[in-house]
Structure formats: C-alpha cells, structure tokens
Amino acid sequence: MSDTTKRPSMLAAMFTMKCPSCRRSRVFVNKSILPFEQMVVLKDECEVCGQQLKSEKNNGGGINYALTMILFFLNLCWYWPIFGLSYKDNSVYYYLATSITVVLVAQPYLMRLSRMIYLYLYVSFGDSRRVEVKE
Numbered sequence: 001m002s003d004t005t006k007r008p009s010m011l012a013a014m015f016t017m018k019c020p021s022c023r024r025s026r027v028f029v030n031k032s033i034l035p036f037e038q039m040v041v042l043k044d045e046c047e048v049c050g051q052q053l054k055s056e057k058n059n060g061g062g063i064n065y066a067l068t069m070i071l072f073f074l075n076l077c078w079y080w081p082i083f084g085l086s087y088k089d090n091s092v093y094y095y096l097a098t099s100i101t102v103v104l105v106a107q108p109y110l111m112r113l114s115r116m117i118y119l120y121l122y123v124s125f126g127d128s129r130r131v132e133v134k135e
C-alpha cells in the first residue's frame with residue numbers, strides 16, 4: 001500500500017499547482033513563471049498518475065477575467081480603509097493606478113491559477129485509472 005490512497009487537500013493542491021487527479025505532481029512544465037513564453041505551458045500528462053492535462057479547450061480565459069475583477073475588489077478592501085476614497089479629490093484615480101499595478105504584478109500567477117481552476121472543474125480526484133482511491 002502506498003500513500004496514494006491518502007487524499008491531499010484540494011485547495012492546497014490547487015494553489016500549489018498540483019495535478020487535479022493525484023494532487024502530487026506539478027502540472028506546469030516550468031516551476032517558476034520564467035520564461036514568460038512558457039509560463040502557462042502544461043505537461044501533456046501527469047508524471048505520477050498519467051492524467052491527461054492538455055486539451056484544446058483548456059485556456060481558462062474567462063476564469064482569468066473573473067479573478068482579475070475579484071482582485072480589483074480585494075484591492076478596494078485594503079485601499080479604502082488605509083488611504084480613503086473620496087470623489088472630492090483624485091483618490092479614486094490613485095486607487096485605480098494602485099489596483100492596476102497590483103493586478104499586472106499578480107497576472108502571471110492569476111493566469112496559472114485560472115488554468116488550475118479550469119482543470120479542477122473538469123478533473124476530479126482519482127480520475128486517472130492508475131491511482132486507486134479508497135473512499
């Protein structure tokens with residue numbers, strides 16, 4: 001008996017970019033986001049369980065848009081109490097500038113995360129036949 005019967009946490013696996021089926025192996029070709037051209041390149045299949053990871057539909061673009069909007073809102077949550085927002089001065093523009101900067105810096109990670117969410121929507125734990133799951 002190997003430890004593949006244990007079920008790693010889904011959220012932890014998703015945020016650390018692990019395979020949706022076995023939650024053990026990384027799904028991206030490169031560990032870091034550099035080089036940028038290969039940032040969101042997925043492996044063909046999982047090294048541990050053989051789960052197929054690539055598909056033509058797998059782009060996660062819509063999810064990326066949603067995540068970007070969520071990040072704008074989260075920026076508002078910390079910016080407003082700290083710096084204050086008012087229509088009487090330029091603070092709204094400062095907020096937008098700050099927010100856009102944060103979103104741009106976080107974008108590589110958001111793009112990867114949206115791919116991960118997409119994968120996790122279509123592949124559930126133990127989908128690949130090589131891993132035996134005991135519920």
Ligand SMILES: [Zn+2]
Nearest residue numbers: 019022046049
């Ligand atoms: Zn796997």
